[in-house]
Amino acid sequence: MGDAHGPRRREPPRRRVRRAGVRPARPPLGTAFISNVGTLDLDEAFLAPAPFARTAVYLAVGTVRERPVVVDGEVVVRPVAVLVATADHRILDGAHAGRLQRVVLELLADPARLDVPGAGPPG
Numbered sequence: 001m002g003d004a005h006g007p008r009r010r011e012p013p014r015r016r017v018r019r020a021g022v023r024p025a026r027p028p029l030g031t032a033f034i035s036n037v038g039t040l041d042l043d044e045a046f047l048a049p050a051p052f053a054r055t056a057v058y059l060a061v062g063t064v065r066e067r068p069v070v071v072d073g074e075v076v077v078r079p080v081a082v083l084v085a086t087a088d089h090r091i092l093d094g095a096h097a098g099r100l101q102r103v104v105l106e107l108l109a110d111p112a113r114l115d116v117p118g119a120g121p122p123g
Contacts, residue, residue, distance in 0.1 A: 031056060038063035038081065049088040056092040057100065060084040 011019075033055045037045040043065070047058035062082035069078045083104075087097040107113055 033058045034061065035059070036061045044082040044084045046084055047086050049086065049090075054091065056088055057097070058086040058088075060086075 033047065033053065035045070035047060035058070037060050041063055043062040045060040045062070047060050049055065049058060060083070062084070064079045064081045066077050067080040068075050069080060070076075071078070085097070085101065087094070092100075
């Protein structure tokens with residue numbers, strides 16, 4: 001209804017919620033966004049940070065292909081995939097991104113360490 005001044009207008013829900021002191025939760029800070037672009041038969045892709053995502057690292061995993069690599073001084077054919085990482089420098093400093101890269105490379109070189117809870121990086 002209304003009063004002598006005309007119909008009563010309802011306050012918009014957003015304003016009522018704000019006035020009550022309720023604030024929307026910010027999305028949690030994500031650690032990494034991983035995209036398997038190999039399923040699209042791409043060897044690599046560069047993922048651009050989304051401004052609203054609050055994600056520090058974006059990782060694109062390319063197609064696994066047989067390629068020549070050197071193992072113990074011998075050229076052998078092994079399955080190889082290209083990993084492309086993009087760091088959002090608004091969230092992650094380059095030094096920390098470099099350390100993360102080193103840990104990822106060490107884990108890929110010795111995947112059995114992934115089965116040991118809390119193993120962490122060596123040294």
